[in-house]
Amino acid sequence: MNDAIQAKAFDFKPLYLQVKESLVRRMIEGSWLPGQLIPSEIDLARELGVSQGTVRKALDTMTADNLLIRKQGRGTYVAAPEESRMLFNFFRMVPDSGERVFPASHIVRRARGKATPAEADALAVEEGAEVWRIERVRTLGDSPLLVETIVLPAGRVAGFDRLTEIPNNVYRLYSDRWGITIASALERLKAVSASARDAELLGCGEGTPLLEITRVASDLEQNAVELRISRCRTDAAHYRSHLK
Amino acid sequence: MNDAIQAKAFDFKPLYLQVKESLVRRMIEGSWLPGQLIPSEIDLARELGVSQGTVRKALDTMTADNLLIRKQGRGTYVAAPEESRMLFNFFRMVPDSGERVFPASHIVRRARGKATPAEADALAVEEGAEVWRIERVRTLGDSPLLVETIVLPAGRVAGFDRLTEIPNNVYRLYSDRWGITIASALERLKAVSASARDAELLGCGEGTPLLEITRVASDLEQNAVELRISRCRTDAAHYRSHLK
DNA sequence: CAGTGGTCTAGACCACGCC
DNA sequence: GCGTGGTCTAGACCACTGG
Numbered sequence A, B: 001m002n003d004a005i006q007a008k009a010f011d012f013k014p015l016y017l018q019v020k021e022s023l024v025r026r027m028i029e030g031s032w033l034p035g036q037l038i039p040s041e042i043d044l045a046r047e048l049g050v051s052q053g054t055v056r057k058a059l060d061t062m063t064a065d066n067l068l069i070r071k072q073g074r075g076t077y078v079a080a081p082e083e084s085r086m087l088f089n090f091f092r093m094v095p096d097s098g099e100r101v102f103p104a105s106h107i108v109r110r111a112r113g114k115a116t117p118a119e120a121d122a123l124a125v126e127e128g129a130e131v132w133r134i135e136r137v138r139t140l141g142d143s144p145l146l147v148e149t150i151v152l153p154a155g156r157v158a159g160f161d162r163l164t165e166i167p168n169n170v171y172r173l174y175s176d177r178w179g180i181t182i183a184s185a186l187e188r189l190k191a192v193s194a195s196a197r198d199a200e201l202l203g204c205g206e207g208t209p210l211l212e213i214t215r216v217a218s219d220l221e222q223n224a225v226e227l228r229i230s231r232c233r234t235d236a237a238h239y240r241s242h243l244k
Numbered sequence C: 001c002a003g004t005g006g007t008c009t010a011g012a013c014c015a016c017g018c019c
Numbered sequence D: 001g002c003g004t005g006g007t008c009t010a011g012a013c014c015a016c017t018g019g
Helices: A015-029 A041-048 A052-064 A084-092 A117-123 A170-178 A196-202 B015-029 B042-046 B053-065 B083-090 B117-123 B170-178 B194-201
Strands: A067-071 A075-078 A093-097 A105-112 A130-142 A143-153 A182-192 A209-219 A224-231 A237-243 B068-071 B075-080 B094-097 B104-114 B129-139 B143-153 B182-193 B211-217 B224-232 B237-243
Touching: A015 B211, A041 A052, A067 B053, A084 A170, A105 B224, A117 A224, A130 B182, A143 B224, A170 A182, A170 A224, A182 A224, A182 B042, A196 B143, A209 B211, B015 B042, B015 B053, B042 B053, B053 B068, B104 B143, B117 B143, B117 B211, B117 B224, B143 B194, B170 B182, B170 B224, B182 B224
Parallel strands: none
Antiparallel strands: A067 A075, A093 A237, A105 A130, A130 A143, A143 A224, A182 A209, A182 B211, A182 B237, A209 A224, A209 B182, A237 B182, B068 B075, B094 B237, B104 B129, B129 B143, B143 B224, B182 B211, B211 B224
């Protein structure tokens, strides 16, 4: 990092961003694993040949991106897809009562197939490429909350068919099994009518208004990894969004 | 700020947060108005008796909160409720096609009344307190997108009845007319069925699934200022949410 | 060219967790 | 008491804007 040359005119990139990229690369390549304690600021600064302040700025932006977790007095850890963190960051349906309950999941179907045009577009794969589809029902407390279909490119999840069980927290599965870190997701929400199948699985009337969430989740390199379409009952829960 | 005394044990507050609070107070009290150029870092540092780095950290967190806009080479400005910024931060419905279009608005009704229990709870006023209600239809391009009811505590908007016209961007109205800055909002989304009135105003069938957004917007002091319930058609548009 | 915010550095001290 | 991240300072230089 000493010898990084700052071009004069059009491609200036601050040192702390170069540091950040080099640290993110360690996560991508797997030399830094989720949950792991990373070296202290002072060690990183020495290793990279920059000041502690510059390392700090890189670590701070990574913390803001939820890639790291810093604990005063203990050190800096690579963020891990733990239940509580995932629940808070990526699962925005909450009971109207307010308390945050962990949802349970029940797999309805698991099948291999060929990507539809819409799926191929969302996942940036060829139309007709092999994909896995998982359909499951999630419940909050006793009553069914939503039914969702998760679509994964078969090429990214080798040996998927050998899994005997699919856990509730699939992002942790992606991480543990294939080293895939979900770093961000884009959700598009619409209101739709419950189909006969929705009604059956969710125990509501056919035609009941449901909240449909179409999520495309991406890894550290911004590549789409998962497409998920969830259809949610909203009679006792809602989607929460904080704006500022 | 020189003489701020740091208590030893339980109520430590970093200097840059004290600086931040003192600067936010200037906005609340109206000595710093939206759109205004504020003094340079170095001037603020001298005035407050702290280092430039501490002022910078305060300004950076305020920028992250969308309270300030910093422009290299020009200076730092108090964020203003301009169309484009509001559209980006607070209006999350976008056409499925993707381009961001400015919605138009048409007022349907404006009336004074007494707060229902639900309204009183959301706005933190007494049940039965005087409120203004505005109902309007918003269109995106040619077709109606949503119908919404805006509820305002009458006490916060003196002279509301003397307004001859209500602009599309009401947050700018709150700012210009009553010095109220909307700093954050909490939205709760559900799927509902179009009522006969919804259907009439939106030109859709009764019972069509609509996306219902219940928003409580708050000012710089975290006091609820506006309750807004929007019911949106989602046949050609969706609510966008970015998670990370 | 002067003034602003943006980056980078070096060093001091504080709050916290753990042994 | 030691090591960590968190705060604060002082000063240098860079990138950008506008007169």
